[in-house]
Amino acid sequence: MKFATAVGLLFLLQGLIALGSLDETCEIGASRTKKYLLYTVNPGEGFNLRRDVYLRVANLVRKLNEVDNWVLVLPPWGNFYHWKNTKRNKYFPWSSFFDLSSLNRWVPALELEDYIKEHGGAVDTTFILQHYAEGWSGNWEEKYDERPCNEQVPFTHNDGNGQWDGHLWGTQITTKNFSCISIQGHASTLVPLLSKTDVRSVLVGRAETILHDEFGGTWFWSARRSMRFARHLVAEANRFRKEFLDSDDARDQTEITEDWRDTKPKRGAAKGGPYLSVHLRRRDFIYARGDEVPSLTKAAKQLEKILKSYDLNKVFIATDASLDEIEELKLKLNKYEVYYYSPSPEFLNLWGDGGIAIIDQIICSYARFFIGSYESTFSFRIQEEREILGFPVETTFNRLCGKKKKCEQPAKWKIVY
Template sequence: MDNCNKTLLIILTLLITFQRATCTQETCREGRRNDERYLLYDVNPGEGFNLRRDVYIRVANLIRKLNDVDNWVLVLPPWGNLYHWQNVRPGLYVPWKNFFDVESLNKWIPVTEFNDYLKTEGATVGSTYVLQNYAEGWGGKWEEKYDKRPCIERHNFEQRDDGSWSGQMWATKVKTDNFTCLSIQGQAATLLPLIQRDLTSRSVFIGRAETILHDEYGGKWYWAARRSMRFARHLREEATRFRRDYLGSDDKQDKTEVKDDWRDTKPKRGAAVGGPYIAVHLRRKDFVRARGDEVPSLKKAAQQIKKLLQNENLTSVFIATDAPVMELQELESLLPGYKVVHYKPSTDFLHKWGDGGVAIVDQIICTHARLFTGSYESTFSFRIQEEREILGFEERRTFNRLCGKKSNCDQPAKWRIIY
């Protein structure tokens, strides 16, 4: 090899090395590297879909901080049979790609599906930490801390004869070398020292991750992670079809068009107009029992909906609700002269995407309405408000809720988007 070729080879090697060294979570995600480490997490089985989405943001920004030093990949926990999902077989778990655009998530932090992790690493995890609160409580003093403590609640891990542990993770029996119950009070970043000191484990599992708090709820890092959580294309297309066919709504006339890359979408406040309908999330079932004073009767809900339609000079309302069919029919009878629309999936759609897919289509349709009003302390409503912030709706058309027994009730806090 002559000197010229040697020089070119050296330059090429340096360029490749520099590219790898400067590759960040926002600029590249091509292929796997040998030094990758994996963070797995799970949430209390009783938590619903929309709370789990919030926990994802907490853990995603923990990965962001870990990647300031190392090369971590977040393993996405499969979706099982959640409380409101009646059409998922027990023991069946579905991947995130069924509901979310995983490529979009990867533009914020490196992520992978659990099934892909099993193919790469096998059914093993280096260290397992199950989070819990302190048995004695906070003691009236707030401080970020964690301690290894005896387990307070039941867990599904057991120690083997060789000293290792095994347990069920999403219908898969997994071996873990180290198992610890960890009492903690603090934010996601409180776990940084624990994970960074665990130098021997290629993978770490965090159980009951809802125990940790956001590092900065509503800050720019929160919103970056939230904006990356775009829904899967097949669900967006289904919602687009429904809006066009039943509500006379499309992105161009509604001024809700977005760029292909979420990082390029930063609309000004008030840019979005929305379709010619209002959307209402009417929470029923257990909310009627648990929050009776804050949940309106069907008659009172109809009165409020009618007033909103008159104020907006509209005649169509889309209802997203967990109410039984009879209640939905009663509500419609209380709104004579108005078009009451409710999404009912086809058998094929329900078979493919389940109740989770149906809920997301409901949320997308609500997101694109001229005005939205939700239910008291509902995470379903919160997520819609966030989606409308991302699209650039006016605050007065987003942060609303139905009142219960009181004629005038406190409206939701305005968590405004930050770039």
């Protein structure tokens, strides 16, 4: 009897402790009204700079959630200049390319389509970010001010109801309040502006205007590590690695845990598959960065040198080059086995150019040695991925040299935990 009472008391006590901790979590945020942060990026930006803007905005939400309860609404991907094989006005939700449960382990994140199901296209307030029209005026300080809009904005005033109507992501977005904000600063510069408002939903336009709070710091890398690729893309890349490149995680020593927070490989732990990977950026880069982009002959020479010194026989090429150029490069490397990813019509139909880009990036990430293109965000995202996997730095931060005599190698942005 006494024993039963003691056990009963113990359960009661445990129950009280559990209730106590429940109360605590409620106080920290769960019981607070949810707020939603939507954002846009300059329409001219490509896929991989957009991925970087996500990190800035995610860490803004992280900061806001130290005292509040914000959910980040994920703008779907589409209508990009480079996505020539994808229909205009076709938008892909984030789950097409990324693993939502991984993202949610860093900040609460919701697809735009789910936000719209719940709230329609309505947001309370829209701030379109812009630089100061007058520039930096010599001294750099963090600041923001409401100013007239410098450029045309995707919203028009509706005189009928006093609201503003916008057309974004192929859908109608309506906002009660609208203003342009000139800003110079970091993501967290926006914290006072956003926490001051008693609104439930805010759209921050042109979010690329804000800088990272701490580029290369622990929050940067946590947000980056949370951007795991969608499982169907990883599976397809793994199939290709196995079938053509003798590459799999066990042999390559690139196994990772289910939860990204548990994966912290020691530098040099990753060996990578027995192939060289290259990101060879062509098309607009030939015009925009001519002297830094090698001819195919020069590119082939640089690749051959690495193949010899690492005693490799296979090359995987990720490129936006035309098929003719790929064939030309293959010919120049005819002593080696050259591979590139060519999607099936079904794959292309399901995941479009974004899907192919990610397959290319995954395969490049697992190679014994990677060499990228000068100042390409596509190459930078591969370098980050290799940092996450634990490759030695010298096999990651390399670039192809163009005709310029001086060829600076990329900065080594090493991972920190």
